[in-house]
Amino acid sequence: MSVDRATVAKIASLARLKLDEDALDRMVPEFNNILAWVEQLGEVDTSGVEPMTAVIPQALRLRDDVVDADPLTGGGIRDKVLANAPAPEHGFFGVPKVIE
């Protein structure tokens, strides 16, 4: 199945990627080439086959119910969390105004 320019533009918008006209020109045929190639998977008879959910079967662990049990993943590190923020303000992440 081939997708049109409007579909690629819609997907780009869903993925929050701004694509200008030139980029769309390049991406549409590449996108269709890749899709046409992966569509060979349709030949495979997968009736009765379960989709893989874990490549190595494992039970999901629960951590101990202790606050900050591992300091590397615990809380109380606001300054570290903000250290790489492009626009930190008053201990928060700064963003453009979202409410009129």
Add this chain to the structure above:
Amino acid sequence: MSDLTQLGVKAIRDGVAAGEFTAREVAEAFNANVAAAKEALNAFIVATPEKALEAASRVDADRAARKPLGAMAGVPIGMKDLFASKGVQTTAGSHILEHFIPEYESTVSQKLWDAGAGMLGKLNLDQFAMGSSNETSYYGNVVSPWRRKDGGNAPLAPGGSSGGSSAAVAARLCPAATGTDTGGSIRQPAAFTGIAGIKPTYGRCSRWGIVAFASSLDQAGPMARSVEDCAIMLGAMAGFDPKDSTSLDLPVPDWAGSLDANLKGKRVGIPREYRMDGMDPEIAASWDQGVAWLKDAGAEVVDIHLPHTKYALPAYYIVAPAEASSNLARYDGVRYGLRELPDHANLQDMYAATRAAGFGDEVKRRILIGTYVLSAGFYDAYYTQAMKVRTLIQRDFDEAWAKCDVILAPTTPTASFPLGDKVDDPLAMYLNDVFSVPASMAGIPAMSVPAGLNSEGLPLGLQVIGKPFDEQGVLNAGLAIEQRAGFSAQPEKWW
């Protein structure tokens, strides 16, 4: 003193422990090689000579104080710039993470420092580990130290995505480096540059602190110049980590101490589906040679059947982009990394502008494909079907293990190619991973070892694939090949 940069992991560690040279001398020698190759090879994004010296001095002091030394004590290594390094820029080869300085250290790199290794710098890679030639990095192409012997001097691809790692190890800028492998990113660059590299069973090495690409496939592993060096370094990298929900809660075997190249009683499977139409005759010949070497090591060779092999690559190019589109949603210009804020932009505009400016074309391509195959109405036809095919690929391997203990195959369909040759044709580039992707999809260990040079004077690799958790079997067969191949070629220094 002989050239310390010709030594590998074990020789350096043992030489430091025996007092034949100091760790500081080793670090100084490699620091000099890193600095001298900066412009020509572009293998490092950031060099950290002071970190290498600090770690070396600690090892020398520990030795003087007669403290026990770690498995990597005194060995300076390169760190793929996909591992978070506390206080050192970590970019994943992207513009969107330029100037990102982690406040924490990845589990795998911390384990290596705890074992006494030191960091020479952060190695270049394909952007977000997406590529097979190291041409998608925002920080420029890595150039392979190898050249064809035709005298043309065309710059060649070091492979990807761990292309900085492979080039640096082959060029003696470091004795070993970390790599990560999602669909072949350790094995393919190792094969292209005449070095060894192993991707362990999924879950052996913690993913905590590794920039995520496709989480159900990503695995870290070592790249070095010998099988034994890989075994030593993998032992230092592996182990259970409660911070990674898919980390294997299993003891780490003593792989290096248990190496054994005698394959008597072992069966080596040769998958007929890997012998594809139009196969490069030199690759086919190298594979046949590998079969003869493993027979010579005592193994019995059996034909096996992996019927879904041809579907592994297209399934991968649904699964990996789907996971990438989800993982890379985190780059939004809010919490860290690049922010692009056009005049009068709202929040949504900022997201889209930031991601447009920060991601390269290959990353955008994969995000778009991934978003599409996960979108309403297409999810079952693409993603669910790919995950069913993934089950069948794994089942193929499970059935093969009834007949064999390890599998031998080529690592790549060709030797290295000139930079620029495939960069405009994404599908041609993807086909580089046709032999490496099936093991990734099945989560099983696989390694590449150097087999020899082709008629152009370029390295070729052989791939050993093993059962889940059987890194030992893979390393042992790799060692048997290594001993018989006697690969000692190294690129002639031109940089």
